[in-house]
Amino acid sequence: MAYRSSVDIHTEWDIVAARQLGRNEAKKVGFGTVDQARITTAISELARNIYLYAGAGKIEIERLNEDGLFGIAIIASDEGPGIPDVRKVMEDGYSTSGGLGAGMPGVKRLMDDFRVDTERGKGTKITAVKWLR
Amino acid sequence: MNMRIPILKLNEILIVSLQWELDDQTAIQFQEDLLKKLHDTSAKGVVIDLTPIDFIDSFIAKVLGDVISMSGLMGAKVVITGIQPAVAITLIELGIRLENVMTALDLENGMDKLQQELEA
Numbered sequence: 001m002a003y004r005s006s007v008d009i010h011t012e013w014d015i016v017a018a019r020q021l022g023r024n025e026a027k028k029v030g031f032g033t034v035d036q037a038r039i040t041t042a043i044s045e046l047a048r049n050i051y052l053y054a055g056a057g058k059i060e061i062e063r064l065n066e067d068g069l070f071g072i073a074i075i076a077s078d079e080g081p082g083i084p085d086v087r088k089v090m091e092d093g094y095s096t097s098g099g100l101g102a103g104m105p106g107v108k109r110l111m112d113d114f115r116v117d118t119e120r121g122k123g124t125k126i127t128a129v130k131w132l133r
Numbered sequence: 134m135n136m137r138i139p140i141l142k143l144n145e146i147l148i149v150s151l152q153w154e155l156d157d158q159t160a161i162q163f164q165e166d167l168l169k170k171l172h173d174t175s176a177k178g179v180v181i182d183l184t185p186i187d188f189i190d191s192f193i194a195k196v197l198g199d200v201i202s203m204s205g206l207m208g209a210k211v212v213i214t215g216i217q218p219a220v221a222i223t224l225i226e227l228g229i230r231l232e233n234v235m236t237a238l239d240l241e242n243g244m245d246k247l248q249q250e251l252e253a
Contacts, residue, residue: 103191
C-alpha cells in the first residue's frame with residue numbers, strides 16, 4: 001500500500017494546505033524545484049476547481065513506486081455536479097468561471113498522466129501523476 | 134491570520150516585496166492596499182518583486198495581472214521583478230502569458246527600467 005495523505009477542501013485556506021502538503025511530499029520523493037512548482041501549481045488549480053465548482057471535496061497525495069519508478073499522484077475528488085462535457089473542458093481557453101482558473105489543459109501539461117472520471121450529479125475524480133526522471 | 138503585505142515608497146516609486154506564499158485573501162487585500170497607496174501618495178510607478186516566490190497559480194497570476202491593469206488606469210506603471218525559472222516555466226505551461234507586463238531580472242534592473250519609463 002503506497003503512502004497516501006489528504007486534505008479536505010472546504011475553504012480557500014484548505015487550498016493553501018493542500019499545496020503545502022503536495023510540495024512537502026514532492027520534496028520527499030526527490031523532485032527538483034521546477035517539478036515541485038509544477039506539482040504545487042497543479043494541486044492549487046485542482047483544489048480551486050473543487051472549491052469553485054463542487055464546494056467541497058478532497059485532495060489526496062500518493063507517493064508512487066512502480067517497478068523502481070518513483071512518482072507522485074494527485075487525486076482530486078468531489079461529490080459535486082460532475083463535468084457535463086469533459087471534451088470541452090479539456091479545450092484550451094474554455095472556462096465557465098470568467099477566467100479564474102487556467103483550466104484543465106494547463107494542469108494536464110504540467111503533469112505526465114492525467115485522467116478524469118466524472119458522472120453528472122455524482123461527482124468528479126481527477127488523477128494526475130508526475131514521474132521522477 | 135490575514136497578513137498585510139508592506140508597501141514602501143521611495144521618491145515616486147512604490148516597492149513591494151512578496152516574501153511568502155500568497156493565499157487568496159492576502160492577494161485581494163494586497164490589490165486594494167496597493168491601489169489605495171497609489172491614490173494617497175500619487176506615486177507614478179510600482180515595482181513588485183517576486184524573488185522568494187516559488188510558484189504562482191492562475192489565481193495569483195490573475196490578481197497580479199489585474200492589479201497591473203488597475204494601476205495603469207490610475208496612471209502608474211508597474212514592473213514585475215525576480216520571477217524564478219520554475220515560476221516562469223510553470224506559468225507558460227499552465228497557459229498564462231502575462232503579456233504586456235513589464236518585467237526585469239531583479240529589483241535593481243526593475244528600478245532602472247521604471248525610471249527610464251517615467252522619464253520617457
